[in-house]
Amino acid sequence: xxxxxxxxxxxxxxxxxSASEQLRIIxxxxxxxxxxxxxxxxxxxxxxxTGIEILQINVGKRCNQICGHCHVDAxxxxxxMMTQETATxxxxxxxxxxIPKVDITGGAPELNPNFRWLVAEARRLRRHVMxxxxxxVLLLKGQEDLPEFLAFHSVxxxxxxxxxxxxxxxxxxxxxVFQRSIEALRRLNTLGYGMPGSGLVLNxxxxxxxxxxxxxxxxxxxxxxxxxxxxxxxxxxxxxxxANMPISRFLEFLLRSGNYEQYMERLxxxxxxxxxxxxMCRNTISVGWDGRLYDCDFNQMLDLEVGFAALRHISxxxxxxxxxxxxxxxxxxxxxxxxxxxxxxxxxxxxx
Amino acid sequence: xxxxxCRHDLAKFSDIGKESPALxxxxxxxxxxVFAEGALSEREKSLIALAVAHTVQCPxxxxxxxxxxxxxxxxxxxxxxxxxxxxxxxxxxSLVHGVQMRNIVEKLEM
Numbered sequence: 137x138x139x140x141x142x143x144x145x146x147x148x149x150x151x152x153x154s155a156s157e158q159l160r161i162i163x164x165x166x167x168x169x170x171x172x173x174x175x176x177x178x179x180x181x182x183x184x185x186t187g188i189e190i191l192q193i194n195v196g197k198r199c200n201q202i203c204g205h206c207h208v209d210a211x212x213x214x215x216x217m218m219t220q221e222t223a224t225x226x227x228x229x230x231x232x233x234x235i236p237k238v239d240i241t242g243g244a245p246e247l248n249p250n251f252r253w254l255v256a257e258a259r260r261l262r263r264h265v266m267x268x269x270x271x272x273v274l275l276l277k278g279q280e281d282l283p284e285f286l287a288f289h290s291v292x293x294x295x296x297x298x299x300x301x302x303x304x305x306x307x308x309x310x311x312x313v314f315q316r317s318i319e320a321l322r323r324l325n326t327l328g329y330g331m332p333g334s335g336l337v338l339n340x341x342x343x344x345x346x347x348x349x350x351x352x353x354x355x356x357x358x359x360x361x362x363x364x365x366x367x368x369x370x371x372x373x374x375x376x377x378x379a380n381m382p383i384s385r386f387l388e389f390l391l392r393s394g395n396y397e398q399y400m401e402r403l404x405x406x407x408x409x410x411x412x413x414x415x416m417c418r419n420t421i422s423v424g425w426d427g428r429l430y431d432c433d434f435n436q437m438l439d440l441e442v443g444f445a446a447l448r449h450i451s452x453x454x455x456x457x458x459x460x461x462x463x464x465x466x467x468x469x470x471x472x473x474x475x476x477x478x479x480x481x482x483x484x485x486x487x488x
Numbered sequence: 489x490x491x492x493x494c495r496h497d498l499a500k501f502s503d504i505g506k507e508s509p510a511l512x513x514x515x516x517x518x519x520x521x522v523f524a525e526g527a528l529s530e531r532e533k534s535l536i537a538l539a540v541a542h543t544v545q546c547p548x549x550x551x552x553x554x555x556x557x558x559x560x561x562x563x564x565x566x567x568x569x570x571x572x573x574x575x576x577x578x579x580x581x582s583l584v585h586g587v588q589m590r591n592i593v594e595k596l597e598m
Contacts, residue, residue: 355530
């Protein structure tokens with residue numbers, strides 16, 4: 137078992153805690169073509185939004201886990217949390233628009249004291265709500281009623297489970313996480329989550345446990361389904377494959393393990409023009425814990441704000457101006473276009 | 489050239505087609521067809537390739553198919569079993585030739 141770091145990059149005073157240092161490393165990887173060059177060669181430049189179907193709200197960096205691949209650099213030592221005031225601005229923005237989906241993420245979003253209010257308000261507005269859940273948060277003291285709360289509001293739960301075995305899961309997410317995740321999944325299944333006909337959607341997220349690309353989604357979903365059902369009696373709806381972005385703690389792992397250049401070459405070599413149309417940045421707007429706006433959660437962690445200087449905060453939310461905005465890109469975007477493509481909803485180009 | 493085997497040489501594989509592009513194209517077309525999803529899945533084929541790579545003891549193939557197996561969703565336990573299958577056949581094929589040895593001994597001995 138590799139020893140996962142004991143704290144966030146920020147707590148350890150790592151230079152990689154700085155977004156500008158991460159961008160410097162990514163920008164200087166000259167052996168690998170830039171994302172914009174590859175778009176240009178394939179006639180796909182510039183990359184623009186096609187509308188806003190999803191308001192993705194990152195309510196903060198606090199988390200009860202310190203996963204080795206976390207692009208947020210989240211952890212128990214992070215204090216950045218969305219305030220009630222900013223959460224209210226998110227709801228006001230929703231009220232002024234017909235954006236159908238709200239995707240709540242973190243950190244562990246449930247640890248934000250305003251999480252439940254945000255969910256209830258978004259549901260009051262009849263929006264589809266998704267909770268990006270690390271599973272173990274459901275077992276924490278004080279969160280015992282969380283599964284019932286999510287079920288009551290018909291929240292789609294999207295759970296991180298990188299693999300159907302303990303060894304791989306714990307190497308990425310920490311010792312004991314797999315067993316606790318299985319227990320949390322059982323609780324969700326008991327409430328009807330992932331069960332046919334319940335209407336309660338339980339989706340899983342697979343991230344590769346290392347410096348390689350995700351497998352074809354349909355194939356690995358079948359493996360997950362077979363093993364989780366047979367060995368643990370667990371059911372789920374869909375599995376989403378998400379590639380690891382070469383930023384934050386995964387970037388730290390790549391550099392420390394000597395895999396960085398090879399991984400970047402792999403991403404560029406596997407660039408798939410067919411994955412571009414379904415990129416999540418094209419139909420999503422991402423809100424940071426402090427209300428600032430980004431094209432995606434990864435750009436958020438790199439401090440790459442949306443292009444319109446006047447519209448960079450949820451308090452100035454102007455959906456018509458943002459609908460067809462040009463997306464801000466850098467070399468890390470190669471992570472979303474490699475192989476079958478990668479987004480918060482999994483592969484973007486079918487099975488590659 | 490300090491080493492006969494260098495990881496970076498794997499990326500130069502296609503250079504072998506420079507003097508005979510037609511043969512290289514035929515090889516590549518066949519190779520890609522072999523590894524496409526068929527009666528066996530891509531994941532199963534990559535595990536077979538990993539086992540064979542260990543049998544022919546090709547470091548390029550071991551490098552390439554270790555990564556491919558992971559990218560097809562296999563885990564270390566499955567990959568280790570595939571290598572054991574290769575090793576068992578290699579060991580078994582040596583051992584089964586012991587029958588020849590026994591036949592000859594039987595013929596020669598009083």
